[in-house]
Amino acid sequence: MLTINALIVKQKHDLSNEPVQLKQMGLDFYEGIVNGHQVVVKNEKKSLGWTPSTPVKVKCDCPNFQFQWAYSLYKQDALLDPQTFNLTPPKKTNPAIVAGSCKHVTRVLQEILKTVK
Numbered sequence: 848m849l850t851i852n853a854l855i856v857k858q859k860h861d862l863s864n865e866p867v868q869l870k871q872m873g874l875d876f877y878e879g880i881v882n883g884h885q886v887v888v889k890n891e892k893k894s895l896g897w898t899p900s901t902p903v904k905v906k907c908d909c910p911n912f913q914f915q916w917a918y919s920l921y922k923q924d925a926l927l928d929p930q931t932f933n934l935t936p937p938k939k940t941n942p943a944i945v946a947g948s949c950k951h952v953t954r955v956l957q958e959i960l961k962t963v964k
């Protein structure tokens with residue numbers, strides 16, 4: 848499992864000024880739209896609320912997420928709906944299988960921490 852903090856990674860193209868449409872889908876689910884991409888975040892330890900150390904599962908519909916991050920997150924049990932992804936090792940984009948996230952996931956997690964106290 849990975850915490851929110853572990854999934855907020857420094858991005859080459861930082862989206863921190865990009866607006867996010869954040870929607871709570873239930874006690875333990877958020878959906879966020881950034882730049883037309885849909886991110887879904889599931890809280891894996893509701894008793895913690897939404898804090899930097901809350902473990903979560905995530906997914907995004909962008910190609911970078913599919914090709915660079917989905918497999919590594921799957922290996923850490925942090926990928927939401929793994930059956931909807933093509934889970935082959937990312938030999939070119941992430942050969943060391945480093946856990947991380949695309950810029951949309953990072954942006955949505957930042958927004959969740961800002962919004963939810």
Ligand SMILES: [Zn+2]
Nearest residue numbers: 907909949951
């Ligand atoms: Zn993305």
